[in-house]
Amino acid sequence: MPTRPLPTRRPTRSASPRSSAADKLIALSNRRPDGESLAFAVLVVFVLVVSILPMGRLLFEAIAPGGRLDAAPLLEVLTAPSTLTATVHSLVTALGGTAISLALGTLLALAVALTDMRGKAALVFAFLLPLMIPPQVTALSWAQLAGPSSPLLITLGLAPPLGAPNPLYSAEGIILLLGIQHAPLVFLAVRAGLRGLPREMIEAARACGAGRVFVLRTIILPMMTPSLVAGGALAFVSAIGNFGIPALLGIPAGYTVLPTLIYQRLASFGPSIISDVAVLSILVGALAFAGFAAQSLLIGRRDFRSVGAPSEALRYRLGKARLPVEIFAWAIIVLILVIPLIALIATSLVSAYGVPLSATTMTLGNYAEVLLRQDATVRAFRNSFLLAGGASLLLMLLAVPFAALIVWRGGRFLKSLAMLAEVPYALPGIVLGIAAILIFIRPLPILGFSLYNTIWIIFFAYLARFLTLSLRPVVGAVQQLDRGLDEAARMTGASYLFRLRTVLFPLLAPAAAAGAVLTFMTSFNELTVSALLWSAGNETLGVIVFNLDDGGFTVLASAVAVVTVVVIVAIMGATALFARKLPRGVLPWAN
Amino acid sequence: MTAISIRGAVKRFGAAAAAAVDDVSLEIAEGEFVALLGPSGCGKTTLLRLIAGFETLSGGAIRFGDRLVAGEGTHVPPEKRNVAIVFQSYALWPHMTVAENVGYALRVRGLGKAERARKVVEALAAVELSGFERRRPAELSGGQRQRVALARCLAMDPDVILLDEPLANLDVHLRASMEETFRAFHARTGATMVYVTHDQAEAMAMADRIAVMEKGRILQVAAPATLYAEPANEGVARFVGNGRVVDCAVVGPAGEGRSSIRLFGGEALVRAGEASPASGPARLALKPEHLAVGEAGFAATIRKAVFKGAHTLYEIEPEAAPGVLLPLPSDRRLSIGESVRVAVGDGWLLPASAMEARYPAAA
């Protein structure tokens, strides 16, 4: 009697004895894989294809260049002194950069989530925008800013003498900019975590007489560990794989990290370039993997679930400290957003590079050129929009069930899979591009057509690269979720998909959206992956900007970059209009 | 001396029409043990949170001794009030072990490790959780969690302790032993305690005074015995001790604070206060134990029987007043539908003011 496995078909109680046919049906339905197993299978296949396959292909190339097993290049590259130096440099800059990102991102997240600071929405908005500005642009504008000819430093009377070495061309400079560039990653993760923190947890501590700083140190930050780890891991991996900043700041100073070493290898003429590069990128992957492993050790088996529904926003009163805190926050925005943006805009408004911007030299000609005359720009906008939108949407849909499986089902297999899934994000984009070429240049088995030279190969590479950006924040959120919420839905007989749609997605929406925003913004003007994979008609914005810049049309490139930023701002602003209709916390910039 | 003085406290959530706490005034003496009693959603938790400082007042004022802590433009933050609170949802910190949870307040005060450990052991022993020091909240049963929350509060050694249904999830035995713990703790430290509960027995057993709330208002504040025996109004009469309020007619005073009344066609002697009507129609508060099945009394029919272990609780319907159901405990075996005679051994004539319509229609 109590066995009524198909409630949908028998919504009302029936006293009639069940027929044997129904019995068989039940037996069948028991054997049929349930939704969760199905999702499990789909996700495993997905990760295998988008993450493990490219890495496996690279590994193959590293140990068997050109298809013949040969460990010589592997040993040669690994034992080269330059490899060791670059590895150490990579670790130093990535760790340093992560520390800065953590400090900056966490500070701002706390200020926004816990205090009665004003203008939060605008602040969050502005803090996320630097994700949109290519690292090269940021690095360049900072280099200009810190150098002997810096208008700012000259005005302040702090400019170093002409020709003095630019202080940013150093390990410290790289660390600083990596830290700034990836702070939004930490910010988004921590912010999402803070939203789920039950009010009573803080209140209990305050009742114990704990002051703000003490509560922060002993309750909030420890309870935010999953979010901090998630954000920190992202920042670390992004820093390990970053090329633009060490290329601009490190190469002049002779400071080589793994991605720049890889680039230099590619620019050489050796016959074993690809296998050399594969070896080096495996090293990068190993570093990232080690990072994740260390992080997961850090969290260990500790439990961060908090019982009870999250309460409304916490509002610590800042009192007199409010204005200073606000000023400090906006000062950070000026540094990380306004300055690079001004440099970018100024460049886009002059006829030729180096012409000082003045009322007479100002022109909108560059905009007219890229927007009206070069149809590739418009095409690139469409392509990038579709690619970034498609990738962030698909990954968001996959991240929620995947995160729930990882955290709740657990097991060594899933955990390793999850960690492996994160590695492609750390690989320099050009390497991922190479891996994609190696895989897809030949026609697909069975299907018989090739993805090469289509937009789909870029899409594939984006999925591989940005999976972790979408996944990490959600994993952090699931770790903080009371499992009873899912169990309560299970007992109603809700199928896996239904639960996913009605319980897990809405509950995890803020984290999932944070991940999607990250993915969208970073992929919208992605360059290094698509640089190898684009083909005529399939240009992306990053490619357009790079090609213009590379061809000496820096002013046009700047114009496209500015238009990109404007479009993103418009999109973000437009979504804010719908914020009311979405679950709370979905849009990080709509409070 | 007054430890906590609440004057006209009002709390409104958002633009919601009804106030969660509505013009509440309450003076709590130093070292007093006051219980807040009332149905679910009546505003007990909210009042407690106002005292602790987690909610801001919409009106009125709260003073600790002479010190204004809330209202009149002031709001002293919770961490400056030295009040301990045990939350209805426990609010244990999942990232800390039991010992760390309990020792938190001591850490805040900068106590040395050894002393902290000693006090933690003590507090855990007091809630019978010795040996659980190194577990994490997720590895505890519901009741165990509640006791950890309790120990955390005890270890704080605060001036004022606020407890939000701290025993709701415990079994009778543990509950009795916790009650004992509270009483002993209260006696030892002389702390002022405000105790929210929906369990009357708990409130009766421990509190010096009980404030009965309903819909955000306080109906009566009095010592447990008074509240039980001489409720000031129908709300209290009904809420406390499974009471019922019925119509009767006062015949006249009978000396020794008693009056003679007519009820369901029978006669009875019941207690009356100075404010009770001296004659004419009146409202009578009855508790189950005031009624007994006997030879004399009014005629009634048994309508329901619920086994209660020590006795069976019957529900009777007086033949003179169809529709009125009264609880009646008895050791006897009576069957449903049986006609019995019911004697009224006691009762309390509500003050005349209580008749004025706030709580019309008998139960």
Place this chain on the structure above:
Amino acid sequence: MTAISIRGAVKRFGAAAAAAVDDVSLEIAEGEFVALLGPSGCGKTTLLRLIAGFETLSGGAIRFGDRLVAGEGTHVPPEKRNVAIVFQSYALWPHMTVAENVGYALRVRGLGKAERARKVVEALAAVELSGFERRRPAELSGGQRQRVALARCLAMDPDVILLDEPLANLDVHLRASMEETFRAFHARTGATMVYVTHDQAEAMAMADRIAVMEKGRILQVAAPATLYAEPANEGVARFVGNGRVVDCAVVGPAGEGRSSIRLFGGEALVRAGEASPASGPARLALKPEHLAVGEAGFAATIRKAVFKGAHTLYEIEPEAAPGVLLPLPSDRRLSIGESVRVAVGDGWLLPASAMEARYPAAA
């Protein structure tokens, strides 16, 4: 027919030495209302979660009717078991309104909007929360949340309902009315119900049978009256009805299932079963109401008094057995330290097997 059959169920968490559920066997008939009673941490919630399918068995098997749902390598997931469960922590979905929470199961079944709305209104009315449809869980009081969880379960119309202390946070009145709701619901649908509680009165009032647990094991399963009057062992005798177990000497049988005994220097007639010792040393289970202050009986001293509203609960210490404390309810005013005579009106001689050391040392 058997609805749920649990055979030798074992649940161990991790490598922890003690099993949370330890070799539990229990047969629950179709439409039966079984209560799980036991102290905090005894494994009630864990057993419930095993039945629901949220935990996997470490040993043993669970069948629903003839269908194996857990154990022997099988594990039917919760969503395929059609059991409803009310969680101790409520587990309301914070992103849904009250109505959406309650209507969820109906949505799962694809019911039409209008029908859903109707059923939701019905379920909410049953828990006295009409008008709260559009609130969100964060805007409710603790008790209100619990009632929403309840309504959500009622609306599911399941075959088996598991309730994990569903009334723990409600006041007496609401609790009584909820008990009524359960009973009515049970009568109407004939659903099989397993009800975890630490509140004996609740268990007694509602359950067909009660299983008393301790440390992961089941001590006794019986109808409430049997459990109360004729406990099978000391654990149950002590746990149920505030009982105490004391040493006595059986003098001999006295007819009508009674034996004559010597206790604290006095004599008494108590009930005895077939397994009770016929003579010599024995263990006697006493409930508070078995004792009465009177002219005759053993000599004892009043040690403590706790006001309980209807009566006062005293604790007495027999002069013949210093250190033994027995509860005794009385209407009389007695003062602490006073010497009284206590008559033993009833009692139950525990089966001889119960003497064999599993629960040594009297209370």
Place this chain on the structure above:
Amino acid sequence: ASGKLVLYTSQPNADAQATVDAFKAKNPDVTVEWVRDGTTKIMAKLQAEFAAGNPQPDVLLIADSVTMAGLKRDDRLMADTDVDTTGYETGLYDKDKTWFSTKLITTGIVNNTRAAMTPTSWKDLTKPEAKGQVTMPSPLTSGAALVHLATITQNPALGWDYVEALAKNGATASGGNGGVFKAVAGGQKAYGVVVDYLPIREAAKGSPVNFVFPTEGVSAVTEPVAILKTAQNPEAAKAFVAFLLSDDGQKLAADMGYLPAKEGIAPPKGFPSRDKIKLMPFDADKALADAEANKKRFAEIFGG
């Protein structure tokens, strides 16, 4: 010729488009698919295609002769003996006719118009006036810079001593030509070693820079064209090579603002006439052989 032709090029977008358009005007039956990217990236792509055993392009129009020499060494190039090389200095095409230079992108000196001096010789950059004010592309990342380094060091008058003198004078070596040009145009550095067309073209638009062809001569990358051995459509590929080397093709290069490789074609505006520009001698195969050693030595000198 007819059919589909796949071209990989490192020409700037607009130039690539113009080249393809002009070729198609002459060969209307050929459809051209072209991919444009930086030299390093396009080579990485190509190398990956080699590794996967499925190279896509028929024709390469990229970068420098050293890269082509490397591809020739790896036996990736097809010889095109039919092509007419009259008017091309030897050294501007491979002796086995596997690759052919199509234009001259020379590396000279750029100075900001506000700089203290206008250099005329490579050696001027080692003078005290230029201390700390010189920047140049790094041979570690830029192909043109590597060719330049090889040319300088193959020149007995300059050689490694000159490179060391530069380093001593505080010259920095960073990124590619674009960065160098921006540093000088933006006023961060006074002097730069850079390819000709950037400063010449931008100066015409008003950028505050001046380009100098030093008296010792300039190095040049020659954007060679080559046909892959694996070409699917060698016919069209050969037509493409022939077109680039023809007078029309060379005029096109001049129109785009580059020095034509073929003698007798008028240089674009802003350039001195072809005979006034001296090319330093350059051996591509030797440069290829020395490439790794050169980079290493350079890195040691400049601390990279």
